[in-house]
Amino acid sequence: MPAQIHVDQLSKHYQVHEKEPGLAGSLRSFVARKYRTVKAVDGVSFDIGAGEMIGFLGPNGAGKTTTLKVLSGLLYPTSGVATVMGFTPNKREAAYLKQFTLVMGQKQQLLWDLPAVETFLVNQAIYEIPRAEFDATVKELDQLLDLGPLLKKQVRKLSLGERMKCELAAALLHRPKILFLDEPTIGLDVTMQVRIRDFIGAYNQRYGATIILTSHYMADVTALCDRIVVIDKGKVLYDGNFRELIERIAPYKILRLQFEQPAACEQLASYGTVESCEGLTAVLHVPRAQATEAAARLLNHREIKIDDINFEDPPVEDVIREVFSGKVNPLVSA
């Protein structure tokens, strides 16, 4: 089956003008501007099937948002191919515009001085949504997002979390089949993040929508996406199963040990890599396959008296940071 979203060697370069600081710099820039090419996206390729939920991970400036903007038709590619449902996004055909939505956490489409429902009605007209369908969609979104009285309040009087919920609703009134969500939970408190996350998952289930989600919050991605695309400096570093990436980069479990009495640290070395060993606590990194066995042996050790033992997965943030730092190549097993 052909991919719904097809990206092949996509590149987007910007010309940015450089200005040196200070008055001398300003004058020089006035006379002779210096330009530098920024390769925001540099040869990115991936295919996404209908109904998939993908997480884009990458540090700031990696090229995640730029890629989404190309897929939305807001930006023209410098080179390469990007097609969605067979459409070329930057042609901005009405038929395509009605099929997707782009929600940018830091941008808004809601009219600031009016209640959210006014924006909904404008969108209904713009997307030519029949009355009955519109009412049904609003009701469902209200249920999923718990919008209630928010719709009648002026948008500028809503809190960030309330506004984000209304923004999401406004963006989904036309029941798009494809969602590009750019940092939808940014700045939200933990409860609201979970709420939005649940909503996105439910929307994907209920409507079979294809969703690309970018986020700095690992929890968003771990909760929702089986497949992630790691992007840095405009290039794809990894595209595949999330769990597999973790296991590849950090194929170990963390054992946190609490002793009844200070243990001899050298004895721990035979069970795994000793990360720390001080006083009554120690942290071991043990290869996954051997973790349970190592724990069992430690618990039964005659000399080492263990009071408490904890198994942990390596923190996702650390793993991803390792990938970004370039110290590990995620395509090669550790």
Add this chain to the structure above:
Amino acid sequence: MCRKYLAFARVAWALTLEYRAQILIWMMSSFLMVIMLAVWLSISRNGTVNGFAPGDFVAYYMIGWIVRNLTAVWTAWELDLAIREGRLSPLLLKPIHPIHNEIAANWVEKSLRVFIVLPIAVVVLLITPGASLILTPLTLVAFILAVAGAWLLVFLSDYLVGMLAFWTSQTAAFIEGYYGVRLLLSGIIAPLAMFPPAAQAALRWTPFPYMLNFPTEILTGRVTTLEQLFISFGIQFVWVAIFAVIVVAVWRRAIRSYSAVGA
């Protein structure tokens, strides 16, 4: 499309009501016409200036004031702001050109202005001796058509200047510069009849007289022959067509190089 315009108009109306005080102040800003009237009245108090008696100035400026309000457009500023702040992006994601909302919002605001300006102008015209207008079915229809053409000229040229924001961050300077030129050459600072004949002849071929001076002169009786009327309409129409073509072409180019600002 009708439903979309109605939806935009509803929002524009709601926003207009929100910003009642602002609207009143903006209307007063077109008070420049009234100020210039005071200036010309003072100049002409002892006789006529270039064939204009005080009553003629009152007629010109009161009708001109109505035309000014009916053709008031601020779309250049809106475009500039939207582009610089990256607020154009959400608009470009919608399956409708952003220009339609600008048009609908503009028409809604007109309706409010007319309610205030029209009665005042009519009262002033009635109480001023010597302020005579030619009000016949022909002149009224011609006036309405000329004002429609004037609105198109002002709106399209404004949109064009606003689109400069795609390429420069200094658009404000260009907008102000353009407004200054328009103030002078469309007959706001002075009726074009005050200009030297050579200047008037040259101006006839530019779009500016057709933005205010031409519709105004239809009712004040300075367009005396049908031939004059048709030629003027012809020139106005050609300029509308030229601006329309340029706007479409420039928009296409602009969108090509548009980079959404910010994250």
